[in-house]
Amino acid sequence: MLAEYLPIVVLIVLATGLAFIVVALGHLFGPRKPNPVKAEPYESGMRPYGPGRRRVSVHFYLIAVLFILFDIEIVFILPWAVVLREIKMVGLIEMAVFIGVLLAGLIYAWKTGALEWE
Amino acid sequence: MDWQDFLSVLPFIIVAGWATILLLVDLWIPANRKGITAGLAVLGLIAAIAAVISRFGIEREAFDGMIIVDGFSSFLQLLFLGVGVIAIAQAYDYLRRRDIERGEYYILLLYSLSGMLLMASAGDLIVVFLAVELLSIPLYVLAAFAIPKADSEESALKYFLLGAFASGFLVYGIALVFGSTGTTALSGMVAAIESAETTPILLLVGSGMILVGLGFKVAAVPFHMWTPDVYQGAPTSVTSFMAVGAKAGGFAALLRIFISALPGAAVMWMPLTMWIAALTMAWGNIAAISQTNIKRMLAYSSIAHAGYIFMALPAAATPEVAPEAVRAALFYLVTYAITNLGAWGVVLAMEKAEGSGLEIEDYSGLGKKRPALALAMALFMLSLTGIPPTVGFMGKFYLFQVVIDANLIWLALVGVVTSLISAYYYLRVIVVMYMRDGEPEVRSEALLNSTIFITAFGTFFFGILPGFLLKMINQVSLLDLFR
Numbered sequence: 001m002l003a004e005y006l007p008i009v010v011l012i013v014l015a016t017g018l019a020f021i022v023v024a025l026g027h028l029f030g031p032r033k034p035n036p037v038k039a040e041p042y043e044s045g046m047r048p049y050g051p052g053r054r055r056v057s058v059h060f061y062l063i064a065v066l067f068i069l070f071d072i073e074i075v076f077i078l079p080w081a082v083v084l085r086e087i088k089m090v091g092l093i094e095m096a097v098f099i100g101v102l103l104a105g106l107i108y109a110w111k112t113g114a115l116e117w118e
Numbered sequence: 119m120d121w122q123d124f125l126s127v128l129p130f131i132i133v134a135g136w137a138t139i140l141l142l143v144d145l146w147i148p149a150n151r152k153g154i155t156a157g158l159a160v161l162g163l164i165a166a167i168a169a170v171i172s173r174f175g176i177e178r179e180a181f182d183g184m185i186i187v188d189g190f191s192s193f194l195q196l197l198f199l200g201v202g203v204i205a206i207a208q209a210y211d212y213l214r215r216r217d218i219e220r221g222e223y224y225i226l227l228l229y230s231l232s233g234m235l236l237m238a239s240a241g242d243l244i245v246v247f248l249a250v251e252l253l254s255i256p257l258y259v260l261a262a263f264a265i266p267k268a269d270s271e272e273s274a275l276k277y278f279l280l281g282a283f284a285s286g287f288l289v290y291g292i293a294l295v296f297g298s299t300g301t302t303a304l305s306g307m308v309a310a311i312e313s314a315e316t317t318p319i320l321l322l323v324g325s326g327m328i329l330v331g332l333g334f335k336v337a338a339v340p341f342h343m344w345t346p347d348v349y350q351g352a353p354t355s356v357t358s359f360m361a362v363g364a365k366a367g368g369f370a371a372l373l374r375i376f377i378s379a380l381p382g383a384a385v386m387w388m389p390l391t392m393w394i395a396a397l398t399m400a401w402g403n404i405a406a407i408s409q410t411n412i413k414r415m416l417a418y419s420s421i422a423h424a425g426y427i428f429m430a431l432p433a434a435a436t437p438e439v440a441p442e443a444v445r446a447a448l449f450y451l452v453t454y455a456i457t458n459l460g461a462w463g464v465v466l467a468m469e470k471a472e473g474s475g476l477e478i479e480d481y482s483g484l485g486k487k488r489p490a491l492a493l494a495m496a497l498f499m500l501s502l503t504g505i506p507p508t509v510g511f512m513g514k515f516y517l518f519q520v521v522i523d524a525n526l527i528w529l530a531l532v533g534v535v536t537s538l539i540s541a542y543y544y545l546r547v548i549v550v551m552y553m554r555d556g557e558p559e560v561r562s563e564a565l566l567n568s569t570i571f572i573t574a575f576g577t578f579f580f581g582i583l584p585g586f587l588l589k590m591i592n593q594v595s596l597l598d599l600f601r
Contacts, residue, residue: 104138
């Protein structure tokens with residue numbers, strides 16, 4: 001039974017092995033001409049300013065949590081919308097319940113001031 | 119899927135749905151009237167109790183075997199809901215006194231309860247995992263409820279990290295069992311193991327990991343390290359609920375998975391559970407002796423009691439004894455719940471606003487100042503030791519009898535000897551209450567007093583007349599659906 005998984009193991013070994021080899025080859029044979037501009041941290045092509053580890057408002061954390069919540073909602077809604085015609089009324093009600101629960105969470109977050117930015 | 123399936127999970131829907139509605143309602147309840155939220159939460163629990171009672175005696179599977187409704191689940195659901203009502207009554211005054219009253223407390227408690235209800239009727243490992251998470255996550259938040267007190271934060275963080283770790287074990291174990299048997303449905307697993315179409319090594323490792331994951335939840339040695347710290351740091355009303363509810367929830371899953379779904383693999387898990395039971399009883403009771411803080415002492419006591427209930431698992435490896443072992447475990451869970459809720463109630467009454475008054479020494483003189491409260495506490499301590507005429511004695515008697523029936527005489531002996539050891543630290547509380555002089559400062563709050571009275575009455579009443587409870591438990595059958 002476990003033998004069926006052998007091709008996957010081979011694939012994993014080959015893929016990681018190849019990645020290592022390619023990086024190592026570039027490291028060994030590639031030309032290296034460092035200069036101050038190249039040594040700068042990459043920041044989307046912009047001139048970097050300030051150190052990389054700045055203090056971030058803890059408020060971002062709350063926003064991130066809320067973002068994940070509605071991100072997951074989309075993950076569920078997209079496939080649901082595709083098959084809605086086949087699952088009919090039951091599917092509609094179930095999605096209404098799902099969105100209703102998330103909506104309750106949003107109202108709670110809103111009313112308790114999680115969305116305020118002072 | 120039909121409407122009857124939804125009726126099968128009606129208690130769960132009521133509690134979870136009501137919690138969500140209350141979450142919104144609570145936003146418009148002024149901060150000094152949060153008693154309304156507590157009252158509404160109890161109302162929801164009563165509706166759920168009615169829903170459980172109305173379908174008592176019905177046995178069926180719902181959602182293609184994902185949900186099982188039987189005597190086992192109905193009985194445990196009644197226990198959970200009862201615990202929920204008492205936990206809310208205990209919390210109400212305590213939260214005001216500690217100045218941490220917020221409506222979310224009762225809502226989180228309802229969510230955690232809904233996880234326990236789901237756990238009791240889980241018929242699939244995926245549902246078990248879902249229920250474990252639903253049960254635990256609100257408890258992590260509740261443990262941190264006294265924020266910004268450092269104790270409470272520490273307790274919550276420890277509980278969260280170790281709980282997440284344990285969940286990892288559980289879900290990996292589920293994956294391995296699935297790999298071995300090809301199904302996550304409990305009924306399907308019985309068939310797969312009987313037909314011998316399994317990979318034994320995967321089954322061994324998988325069921326072992328499930329045992330580790332759930333062992334964390336019920337605080338069995340060697341997965342008990344978090345218990346004293348978490349129980350001590352969390353607000354006492356949360357500890358009370360956690361010690362009773364979460365433990366009963368963990369055992370609901372343990373009994374259901376190992377006794378009803380994996381009886382074919384009993385050779386594998388029998389020695390494991392036997393040693394866990396013996397070690398848990400021994401270490402829980404021995405470590406409790408040196409505790410001076412009542413919350414820590416009761417935490418170790420709860421570890422020891424997990425060991426006693428754990429004895430039902432190796433006993434159930436003998437097929438003839440299995441039904442009786444499940445009943446004995448359920449009976450013990452009830453005795454544990456009643457007695458422990460009462461004992462924590464007394465601790466709640468003794469705790470001062472700033473969180474002191476938790477040393478055992480603080481109980482000196484209680485016998486003179488508040489005779490009724492001291493009598494109740496003495497009753498709870500006797501029941502935890504297992505001395506008649508309390509319900510704790512009946513629970514231990516029933517459980518030891520089952521263990522001896524399964525021919526595990528040495529395990530029963532470990533149980534008896536460790537009970538003797540436990541008498542030392544339980545009776546010390548009684549000695550301190552009655553034979554030392556002191557001026558304890560005690561609250562007298564109507565709701566808290568009534569919960570102490572009810573649990574003390576239950577401890578005494580079921581100790582003398584256990585017949586009513588036994589009759590109810592004798593109707594419980596865990597195994598019928600799969601055989």
